[in-house]
Amino acid sequence: MHATDHLNEADRLMTVCNSCRYCEGLCAVFPAMELRRSFADGDLNYLANLCHACGACYVDCQFSPPHEFQVNVPQTMAKVRTDSYRHYAWPKAFQPMFERNGLAIAIVAALSVAGFILGFALWHDPSVLTGTSGEFYRLMPHNVMAGLFGAVALYALLAIVMGFLNFWRDIGAGSVSAASGLSIWQAVKDVASLRYLDGGGVGCYNADEKPTDNRRLYHHLTFYGFLLCFAATSTGTIYHYVFDWPAPYGWTSLPKLFGIPGGIGLVVGPVGLFLAKLKRQDDLVDKAKFGMETAFLAMMFATGLTGLVLMVLRETSAMGIALAVHLGVVFALFLTMPYGKFVHGFYRFGALMLYAAERKADRPATVPTTAKA
Amino acid sequence: MKCERLDTDVLVVGGGNAALCAAIAARRKGARVLVVEAAPKFYRGGNTRHTRNMRCAHDTATETLTGPYTEEEFWDDLLRVTEGNTDEALAKHMIAASKEMLTWITEQGVRFQPSLGGTLSLGRTNSFFLGGGRAMLNALYLTAEKLGVDVLYDAPVTALEIDGGSFRAAIARIGGRDVRIAAKSLVAAAGGFEANIDWLKEGWGERAENFLIRGTPCNRGDVLKMLLANGVEAIGDPTQCHAVAIDARAPKFDGGIITRLDCVVFGIVVNRHAERFYDEGEDFWPKRYAIWGRLVAAQPDQIAYIIFDAKSLKLFMPSLFPPISADSIGELAHKLDLPVEALETTVGTFNAAVQPGSFDHTVFDDCRTRGLAIEKTHWARRLEDPPFYAYPVRPGITFTYLGTRVDREARMQLAAGGATGNMFSAGEIMAGNVLGKGYAAGVGMTIGSVFGRIAGEGAANHACN
Ligand SMILES: Cc1cc2nc3c(=O)[nH]c(=O)nc-3n(C[C@H](O)[C@H](O)[C@H](O)COP(=O)(O)OP(=O)(O)OC[C@H]3O[C@@H](n4cnc5c(N)ncnc54)[C@H](O)[C@@H]3O)c2cc1C
Ligand code: SF4
Ligand code: SF4
Numbered sequence: 001m002h003a004t005d006h007l008n009e010a011d012r013l014m015t016v017c018n019s020c021r022y023c024e025g026l027c028a029v030f031p032a033m034e035l036r037r038s039f040a041d042g043d044l045n046y047l048a049n050l051c052h053a054c055g056a057c058y059v060d061c062q063f064s065p066p067h068e069f070q071v072n073v074p075q076t077m078a079k080v081r082t083d084s085y086r087h088y089a090w091p092k093a094f095q096p097m098f099e100r101n102g103l104a105i106a107i108v109a110a111l112s113v114a115g116f117i118l119g120f121a122l123w124h125d126p127s128v129l130t131g132t133s134g135e136f137y138r139l140m141p142h143n144v145m146a147g148l149f150g151a152v153a154l155y156a157l158l159a160i161v162m163g164f165l166n167f168w169r170d171i172g173a174g175s176v177s178a179a180s181g182l183s184i185w186q187a188v189k190d191v192a193s194l195r196y197l198d199g200g201g202v203g204c205y206n207a208d209e210k211p212t213d214n215r216r217l218y219h220h221l222t223f224y225g226f227l228l229c230f231a232a233t234s235t236g237t238i239y240h241y242v243f244d245w246p247a248p249y250g251w252t253s254l255p256k257l258f259g260i261p262g263g264i265g266l267v268v269g270p271v272g273l274f275l276a277k278l279k280r281q282d283d284l285v286d287k288a289k290f291g292m293e294t295a296f297l298a299m300m301f302a303t304g305l306t307g308l309v310l311m312v313l314r315e316t317s318a319m320g321i322a323l324a325v326h327l328g329v330v331f332a333l334f335l336t337m338p339y340g341k342f343v344h345g346f347y348r349f350g351a352l353m354l355y356a357a358e359r360k361a362d363r364p365a366t367v368p369t370t371a372k373a
Numbered sequence: 374m375k376c377e378r379l380d381t382d383v384l385v386v387g388g389g390n391a392a393l394c395a396a397i398a399a400r401r402k403g404a405r406v407l408v409v410e411a412a413p414k415f416y417r418g419g420n421t422r423h424t425r426n427m428r429c430a431h432d433t434a435t436e437t438l439t440g441p442y443t444e445e446e447f448w449d450d451l452l453r454v455t456e457g458n459t460d461e462a463l464a465k466h467m468i469a470a471s472k473e474m475l476t477w478i479t480e481q482g483v484r485f486q487p488s489l490g491g492t493l494s495l496g497r498t499n500s501f502f503l504g505g506g507r508a509m510l511n512a513l514y515l516t517a518e519k520l521g522v523d524v525l526y527d528a529p530v531t532a533l534e535i536d537g538g539s540f541r542a543a544i545a546r547i548g549g550r551d552v553r554i555a556a557k558s559l560v561a562a563a564g565g566f567e568a569n570i571d572w573l574k575e576g577w578g579e580r581a582e583n584f585l586i587r588g589t590p591c592n593r594g595d596v597l598k599m600l601l602a603n604g605v606e607a608i609g610d611p612t613q614c615h616a617v618a619i620d621a622r623a624p625k626f627d628g629g630i631i632t633r634l635d636c637v638v639f640g641i642v643v644n645r646h647a648e649r650f651y652d653e654g655e656d657f658w659p660k661r662y663a664i665w666g667r668l669v670a671a672q673p674d675q676i677a678y679i680i681f682d683a684k685s686l687k688l689f690m691p692s693l694f695p696p697i698s699a700d701s702i703g704e705l706a707h708k709l710d711l712p713v714e715a716l717e718t719t720v721g722t723f724n725a726a727v728q729p730g731s732f733d734h735t736v737f738d739d740c741r742t743r744g745l746a747i748e749k750t751h752w753a754r755r756l757e758d759p760p761f762y763a764y765p766v767r768p769g770i771t772f773t774y775l776g777t778r779v780d781r782e783a784r785m786q787l788a789a790g791g792a793t794g795n796m797f798s799a800g801e802i803m804a805g806n807v808l809g810k811g812y813a814a815g816v817g818m819t820i821g822s823v824f825g826r827i828a829g830e831g832a833a834n835h836a837c838n
Contacts, residue, residue, distance in 0.1 A: 015691065015693065016631055016693060018691045019630075019631040019690065019691050019692045019693050020505075020629075020630055020631045022425055022502075022504060022505030022506075022508075022630070023504055023505065024486070025486030025487070025501070025503045025504065026503070026504055037687060037691055056504060056508075057504070059507075059508075059511060060504035060505055060507050060508035060511065061505075061507065062422040062423055062505065062506065062507045062629055063629065063631075066415060067415075067627065068624060068627075069631075200484070200486075200503050200504055200508075201484060201503070202484075209511050209514075209515070210515060
């Protein structure tokens with residue numbers, strides 16, 4: 001018996017799939033499963049995070065519902081996956097953030113935005129909110145801004161790393177040296193191309209048995225949009241501290257060259273993913289986690305949009321409000337990162353590293369028996 | 374479906390591989406094509422849903438095949454499994470056409486994968502569908518739909534109007550009403566009759582009550598029966614079919630591949646009286662896979678038990694149901710409801726007869742028994758390491774061989790002599806032309822694809838001229 005019903009169901013399915021194996025060419029989940037004959041909680045959490053929810057194995061399965069064997073791998077894996085985020089989250093006291101996650105993140109975001117607006121107004125005269133076009137640092141000194149965001153980013157990083165290590169230990173990744181350079185490189189390539197979101201080559205399954213590749217496209221826009229925005233912020237910080245070039249930066253500066261396409265990606269990508277989500281067959285998704293996924297997309301979208309708006313409005317009297325909103329959103333994003341859908345990227349990356357190592361070693365990882373998931 | 378009369382150039386009855394290959398081929402020739410499938414949309418595609426691979430001759434290794442497989446070799450394999458019960462000219466014609474089939478079927482959107490795992494070493498002879506048979510069907514349906522083929526689901530054909538060897542129309546039951554579908558030519562690709570227990574009983578007697586049907590419950594042979602009643606010539610023996618031993622706990626229909634067991638070579642197989650009845654180590658499992666259905670069908674109550682011990686548990690593919698286990702043979706007998714003493718005696722005698730040898734299940738090893746009425750000639754090891762395990766097995770029917778006789782154009786032949794004018798058949802419904810007996814993995818798909826395409830093109834040519 002496993003810790004949860006979702007894990008029990010995943011175990012049942014893996015037993016069915018292991019005696020069938022028709023899907024072994026579709027993605028990494030099935031070959032990883034075939035290395036095992038029985039499944040500990042850690043194994044199932046690993047497999048669930050290796051699944052990219054492309055839907056192919058559901059549309060292709062001769063035993064999916066209404067067949068009496070009721071095989072639905074993508075949905076079951078989605079449930080196990082979201083449970084695993086909660087299970088591994090650090091510190092344990094914050095695990096409840098994963099319940100009603102959409103609401104939780106919305107509240108944190110609203111409070112953060114309000115906090116910044118209020119902070120600006122109290123710190124200065126309320127009129128600064130509307131009267132200081134163009135100059136961010138009159139509202140918030142750069143060192144304060146960098147200190148505040150540096151602190152929250154470090155916290156997010158710490159919490160994510162701790163959660164990741166919980167996952168890493170539970171799936172037994174150490175036993176096959178999954179952190180080797182080769183595994184990391186393979187995982188980087190797989191993540192960068194979303195190799196396993198291709199339904200085995202034709203695209204993924206959304207509303208019906210006709211595959212399309214648009215989820216991969218929108219995911220790429222979101223992911224690379226995020227990375228570009230991150231690069232924009234980082235280069236801005238380097239400009240400031242290393243070269244002593246304070247903002248604002250010209251149109252051809254690196255922060256702008258990264259930030260503008262990044263912001264556009266973060267606006268278009270999440271909208272596309274959200275629309276695709278609305279059209280997706282209920283059978284393929286974990287409907288109970290709609291809020292968490294939507295909150296994540298909303299946070300990404302809001303980060304991109306408020307960033308772009310700020311750039312457009314920075315020379316106007318609306319700059320103060322725009323800045324407060326943008327900073328509030330980004331602050332909330334960092335603060336909630338370890339406790340929402342954002343972590344999926346890290347667990348997926350870890351699972352792909354383990355998969356690369358298992359392939360190379362041609363044996364499954366040894367899951368610690370004491371780890372009770 | 375509003376109207377109660379339809380007409381088309383080519384009517385394809387069935388919805389599996391043979392039907393879709395025919396429909397696509399006919400449509401590509403310019404004919405209007407209507408497919409009527411008895412099953413609801415989810416269950417479309419009959420037994421094809423459960424398939425995994427297809428056997429085609431090829432001259433060189435490809436991305437998905439490890440080596441050449443010549444026409445001669447394919448023919449030798451077919452000759453061996455059928456023991457000569459095959460129409461040589463037709464079979465050779467099919468094998469020659471199978472060469473082109475891999476390319477053709479790929480052009481219709483079907484994708485193959487490299488053979489990665491599993492126990493059958495078919496990587497050289499057989500191409501494996503990426504995602505299995507249902508994925509393959511989805512691709513064919515998508516292509517057919519794009520080409521403009523019409524498909525009606527939940528539409529079993531219940532009657533045929535045939536006049537002097539010429540097809541006029543079919544009646545299909547659609548949404549509770551009978552719809553008459555007139556067509557210029559017919560492709561019958563409605564599978565065999567393995568899901569029709571009453572028909573199976575005609576050949577097998579009451580025993581058929583205990584058979585499990587591995588595939589679709591829709592293949593009841595109704596269309597075959599109508600064709601034969603309308604003067605089409607029958608071919609094949611009603612008791613010949615592809616039958617394997619599958620887990621007795623499998624559902625009556627549609628359990629598919631995951632109820633198969635391939636542990637026979639590792640243990641002993643006993644009947645309800647706890648007696649062995651055949652040499653479990655006669656040959657490698659893939660070669661013996663298809664004889665155990667018949668063997669079990671010949672045992673009392675059509676049930677048998679594969680018994681092995683702890684050291685063999687991990688040597689074979691896992692299956693759906695867990696084995697029944699016990700710490701002693703007596704306790705196992707008790708759990709299986711077998712006579713306790715008899716099983717203990719059978720195992721004891723077997724163990725005593727096992728000769729020393731070095732076990733290797735990848736070759737014909739020298740582990741065998743000596744002095745038993747039924748020897749186990751390879752891979753014989755004492756059953757002595759608890760826990761002991763057992764799987765109950767029953768005959769699992771894959772598909773039947775009695776069908777319609779056809780010529781090289783896949784045109785049905787009349788019992789009275791000569792070919793029909795506009796009636797073609799493909800797939801299981803005419804498999805008996807090629808498979809009079811026995812089976813080689815992947816040939817079911819070859820028969821369906823090759824004759825499906827030929828039938829579709831023939832039917833379109835007839836309809837458009
Ligand atoms: C578990 C399993 C595994 C198998 N694996 C393989 C394999 O790997 N490779 C291989 O080559 N073969 C395999 N086979 C055999 C293979 O499935 C058959 O040879 C093949 O499906 C025959 O194709 P077909 O199109 O003639 O029939 P089917 O695919 O069975 O299609 C028959 C169709 O006719 C429809 N139909 C029936 N009656 C009517 C009616 N009255 N009106 C309208 N429609 C009707 C059915 O609904 C069905 O769609 C397997 C079979 C099983 C059961
Ligand atoms: S999802 Fe279905 S077809 Fe795929 S391996 Fe599992 S049981 Fe087989
Ligand atoms: S949904 Fe896609 S990624 Fe997930 S297990 Fe199925 S085929 Fe693999």
